[in-house]
Amino acid sequence: MELTNLEKKLPEKIKIVWRISYGITGLILLLFAIGLAITFAVTKVSLWFSTIGFALVLVYFIFIYAFIIPFRWKRWSYQIRHDEIEIQHGIIFRSRVLIPMIRIQHIETSQGPLLRRQNLVELSITTAAGAKVIEAVEATESDELREHILELVKVAKEDV
CATH class of the missing domain: 2.30.29.30 (Pleckstrin-homology domain (PH domain)/Phosphotyrosine-binding domain (PTB))
Structure with missing residues (x-):
């Protein structure tokens, strides 16, 4: 069942609010990845694990800002x-x-x-x-x- 958009949409300014709130979550993930990188460096664990953590944070930001926010706004009516x-x-x-x-x-x-x-x-x-x-x-x-x-x-x- 495909739903068509209704008469009223959310104001475009809500995208800014969503960007900031998702950005705060992303920064927390980034701080966690930095903490893991420091822990791995001190304990001499392979830095590939840190690279994976940073890559996941980068994928999070790209996915949220390029796909989730625009589609979320488009589908809200x-x-x-x-x-x-x-x-x-x-x-x-x-x-x-x-x-x-x-x-x-x-x-x-x-x-x-x-x-x-x-x-x-x-x-x-x-x-x-x-x-x-x-x-x-x-x-x-x-x-x-x-x-x-x-x-x-x-x-x-x-x-x-």
Whole structure:
């Protein structure tokens, strides 16, 4: 089943946030590889093992920055309809979530330091079954979007 992209995509600035967060993970891996290289040098173990470690870190950076981030952004979309919210994401394992307006209990916005720096907000939609997240929305439109969804929820609950 091939899913087509929905009406709204995440802002392009989310790629910067992903690059920084994956970069932090990559730097931790690089520090670990450096630690192993020093350990191997002190214990006189073959430096080929260190070379393999550095090569794996390099492959990690190339794979993440060349493939994962662009495809992750391309595959992330959502749409808000009068009766439901649909969220699609995933590269290999695609996920499609339909959240009926009548099931929404509350909506939260959160903003970590990386999102704040890019002026983005994470929107969390909570139902009795759990929370689903729209990873990034422009901060300027987040309150408007939240109010719009809450208005649609009120209309849906009045119809029941």
